[in-house]
Amino acid sequence: MVNLNPHVSVDCVIFGFHDGKLKVLLIExxxxxxxxxxxxxxxxxxxxxxxxxxxxxxxxxxLEELTGLDRIFLKQFGVFSSxxxxxxxxxxxxxxxxxxxxxxxxxxxxxxxxIKISESNITERTIWxxxxxxxxxxxxxxxxxxxxxxxLRQEIRNEPLCFELLPKKFTIRQxxxxxxxxxxxxxxxxxxxxxxxxxxxxxxxxxxxxEVNHKPAQLYKFDKKIYEKHRKVLSxxxx
Amino acid sequence: MVNLNPHVSVDCVIFGFHDGKLKVLLIExxxxxxxxxxxxxxxxxxxxxxxxxxxxxxxxxxLEELTGLDRIFLKQFGVFSSxxxxxxxxxxxxxxxxxxxxxxxxxxxxxxxxIKISESNITERTIWxxxxxxxxxxxxxxxxxxxxxxxLRQEIRNEPLCFELLPKKFTIRQxxxxxxxxxxxxxxxxxxxxxxxxxxxxxxxxxxxxEVNHKPAQLYKFDKKIYEKHRKVLSxxxx
DNA sequence: AAACTTAGCGTAACATATACGCTAAGTTTT
DNA sequence: AAAACTTAGCGTATATGTTACGCTAAGTTT
Numbered sequence: 001m002v003n004l005n006p007h008v009s010v011d012c013v014i015f016g017f018h019d020g021k022l023k024v025l026l027i028e029x030x031x032x033x034x035x036x037x038x039x040x041x042x043x044x045x046x047x048x049x050x051x052x053x054x055x056x057x058x059x060x061x062x063l064e065e066l067t068g069l070d071r072i073f074l075k076q077f078g079v080f081s082s083x084x085x086x087x088x089x090x091x092x093x094x095x096x097x098x099x100x101x102x103x104x105x106x107x108x109x110x111x112x113x114x115i116k117i118s119e120s121n122i123t124e125r126t127i128w129x130x131x132x133x134x135x136x137x138x139x140x141x142x143x144x145x146x147x148x149x150x151x152l153r154q155e156i157r158n159e160p161l162c163f164e165l166l167p168k169k170f171t172i173r174q175x176x177x178x179x180x181x182x183x184x185x186x187x188x189x190x191x192x193x194x195x196x197x198x199x200x201x202x203x204x205x206x207x208x209x210x211e212v213n214h215k216p217a218q219l220y221k222f223d224k225k226i227y228e229k230h231r232k233v234l235s236x237x238x239x
Numbered sequence: 240m241v242n243l244n245p246h247v248s249v250d251c252v253i254f255g256f257h258d259g260k261l262k263v264l265l266i267e268x269x270x271x272x273x274x275x276x277x278x279x280x281x282x283x284x285x286x287x288x289x290x291x292x293x294x295x296x297x298x299x300x301x302l303e304e305l306t307g308l309d310r311i312f313l314k315q316f317g318v319f320s321s322x323x324x325x326x327x328x329x330x331x332x333x334x335x336x337x338x339x340x341x342x343x344x345x346x347x348x349x350x351x352x353x354i355k356i357s358e359s360n361i362t363e364r365t366i367w368x369x370x371x372x373x374x375x376x377x378x379x380x381x382x383x384x385x386x387x388x389x390x391l392r393q394e395i396r397n398e399p400l401c402f403e404l405l406p407k408k409f410t411i412r413q414x415x416x417x418x419x420x421x422x423x424x425x426x427x428x429x430x431x432x433x434x435x436x437x438x439x440x441x442x443x444x445x446x447x448x449x450e451v452n453h454k455p456a457q458l459y460k461f462d463k464k465i466y467e468k469h470r471k472v473l474s475x476x477x478x
Numbered sequence: 479a480a481a482c483t484t485a486g487c488g489t490a491a492c493a494t495a496t497a498c499g500c501t502a503a504g505t506t507t508t
Numbered sequence: 509a510a511a512a513c514t515t516a517g518c519g520t521a522t523a524t525g526t527t528a529c530g531c532t533a534a535g536t537t538t
Contacts, residue, residue, distance in 0.1 A: 007246040008320075008346050051344060055320040076318060079348050081247075081294040105290060107247050107346075109318050173484080191527065193485070208535095214483040215535040412515075430496065432516070447504095453514040454504040 004048045006101045009108040010059045011046030011141070012074075013148035014067070016117035016128060017165040022181050023117070023128040024145055025066075029094065029138065030125070042127070043138040044145070046108065048099060059111045068121030073114040073164040077151040078144075081107045085140045094138075112148040114164035156182055160201075163222035171209055171217035172196055201227035243287045245340045248347040249298045250285030250380070251313075252387035253306070255356035255367060256404040261420050262356070262367040263384055264305075268333065268377065269364070281366070282377040283384070285347065287338060298350045307360030312353040312403040316390040317383075320346040324379045333377075351387040353403035395421055399440075402461035410448055410456035411435055440466035 014025035026042040045066050049058045056074070063072050083105055086092045096103060117128065129135075131149060134142060155161060162178050163170075176192045196202060201223045209216040253264040265281040284305050288297045295313070302311050322344055325331045335342060356367065368374075370388060373381060394400060401417050402409075415431045435441060440462045448455040 005246060005344075007244060049320075052322050054322060055318060055346065079294060079315060079318060081288075081348070083291050083293060105244075107294070107348075109320070109346075171484090188528070189484090190486080190529085195526095197486090209484095211537095212483080213537040214481080215485085217484055410515090427497070428515090429498080429517080434495095436517090448515090450506095451514080452506040453512080454506095454516085456515055 003051045004099065004101060005051050006048060006099070006103045007106060008055075009046055009048045009106050010055055010062065011044045011080075011108050011110050011144060012059055012062060013044060013110065013112040013145050014063070015112060015114050015131070015148075015152065015165065016120075017178055017181070018117045018128065020177055020181060021130045022132075022165075022178075024131050024134070025115075025122070026127050026129055026137070028125045028127065030098070042129075042135065042141075044141045045126075048101070048103070048106070055109050059109075059113075063113055066123055066126070067115055068123075069115055069119070073161065074111050075113070075151070075155070076109060076111050078110045078147050079107060080110060080140055080144060082140070087139070091138045108144075110144050110148065112152055114152075114161055116165065116167055118167045153182060160222065160227060166222075169205060169207065169219040169221060171219060173217055200230060242290045243338065243340060244290050245287060245338075245342045246345060247294075248285055248287045248345050249294055249301065250283045250319075250347050250349050250383060251298055251301060252283060252349065252351040252384050253302070254351060254353050254370070254387075254391065254404065255359075256417055256420070257356045257367065259416055259420060260369045261371075261404075263370050263373070264354075264361070265366050265368055265376070267364045267366065269337070281368075281374065281380075283380045284365075287340070287342070287345070294348050298348075298352075302352055305362055305365070306354055307362075308354055308358070312400065313350050314352070314390070314394070315348060315350050317349045317386050318346060319349060319379055319383060321379070326378070330377045347383075349383050349387065351391060353391075353400055355404065355406055357406045392421060399461065399466060405461075408444060408446065408458040408460060410458060412456055440469060 016023045016025065025045065027045055029041055029043055045062055047058065047062055049055060053061075056076070059074055059076075060072070063074065064070055085108075086095065086103070086106060092103075131145065134145065136142065137145075152161070156179075162175060165178060166174060172193055173189070175196065176187055176189060179192075180187055202220050203223050203226075205219045205221055207219045209219060255262045255264065264284065266284050268280055268282055284301055286297065286301055288294060292300075295315070298313055298315075299311070302313065303309055324347075325334065325342070325345060331342075370384065373384065375381065376384075391400070395418075401414060404417060405413055411432055412428070414435065415426055415428060418431075419425055441459050442462050442465075444458045444460055446458045448458060
């Protein structure tokens with residue numbers, strides 16, 4: 001057994017994009033007696049940290065184990081430290097039982113992470129739910145997700161985060177739909193294309209969309225190296 | 240003696256603006272044997288948290304005690320968790336001695352805060368130093384300050400943080416100088432005035448600058464309530 | 479052929495940013 | 509009284525970016 005630090009934990013809000021909806025990855029808790037279910041069956045992926053691990057490393061490891069992906073986008077966005085956050089008592093009891101530790105107060109460092117659902121290899125006992133329609137979760141995890149979404153909305157305006165959520169090969173329309181879903185406002189397709197067109201790090205492939213009952217769309221990929229070269233000149237990424 | 244949590248601490252990077260320079264408030268360590276001074280005499284204000292306190296509350300208390308100010312601007316901007324951060328060994332020995340605890344690893348939650356130097360009542364054993372010319376500090380405190388400055392630079396573009404650093408009564412020129420110092424680039428005074436002019440939450444006072452050997456400048460104050468009313472309409476604060 | 483969406487051209491109205499010339503006014507210093 | 513200095517404001521040309529919209533053509537399935 002690893003040597004756990006019972007005072008500090010890491011929680012990850014994993015966002016994905018599927019069927020035009022922004023989703024969060026949740027874990028179904030084990031060993032929950034029926035007596036206190038009441039919808040509190042789900043939680044965010046996360047763990048108490050080990051004594052010798054940097055938090056970022058701990059978060060990365062948690063994610064790799066869970067999704068089968070490495071090089072995932074990961075961003076620390078907040079700390080949740082309220083002394084009363086490990087409530088209700090049934091949830092605290094569950095944590096003590098499953099961790100085997102008499103935890104009392106846990107300060108949790110929260111990360112959000114962006115993954116390509118289509119390319120991940122998610123392990124069992126997990127479920128993707130739309131962020132705008134979540135049930136009650138354990139502890140303060142609903143609040144953590146709300147804060148993560150605020151941070152994501154803020155940062156996706158200035159950084160090319162959308163490519164972390166889109167599949168490797170994507171169409172301009174998919175890209176626009178993602179922005180519309182996250183920012184919650186419709187955009188003009190013609191103007192959107194005009195903005196995207198001159199970006200040299202969005203590269204057309206020799207391949208088109210298939211099996212759609214309309215003109216197939218051009219597929220593109222994101223070239224991170226070219227983006228890095230241009231970012232200093234362009235002073236960011238604004239859509 | 241309060242019941243301290245030896246695993247989690249709070250550190251505050253307190254910025255102030257004086258003589259046209261952005262400064263940081265540092266504390267002179269006590270009980271430092273001459274044998275390992277080497278410049279490591281200074282540290283950021285901060286403490287281990289108590290078992291029952293929310294971190295924000297802990298940071299607020301630390302600041303009030305230190306500056307005599309309440310309602311200080313305070314923002315949590317990062318977590319520093321590297322297992323090796325409590326080095327060199329002399330510094331760790333000092334922490335163990337002064338805290339009376341066998342601390343081993345401390346995850347610190349870092350805040351930056353903005354204060355009006357002229358109106359604060361700073362306690363002893365502290366010193367204001369220019370951020371661009373700091374000596375070596377204890378632990379990883381130089382790194383924490385660098386990160387705080389990055390966060391401040393980012394956020395001062397979108398929020399009216401400058402008024403936290405300026406005195407209650409300020410001139411447009413002082414405001415411009417502050418922006419120039421923090422963002423590190425000169426600005427055109429005429430254009431700056433044009434941008435500031437239409438902002439209804441910057442209110443002229445019936446009072447002018449004194450004891451300067453040129454035309455005295457108009458003094459202004461910032462009205463937070465009016466700003467809050469307009470912010471939704473204006474979608475932010477950009478300079 | 480109809481239905482649908484992609485892909486692109488064009489443009490008018492409007493807002494913002496940046497650089498810079500110019501004038502007048504109010505204070506202290508000489 | 510003049511010189512030195514900074515505040516305070518007007519004006520303007522240029523470039524750049526945003527938003528809304530009309531229009532055409534092309535490629536796929538039904």
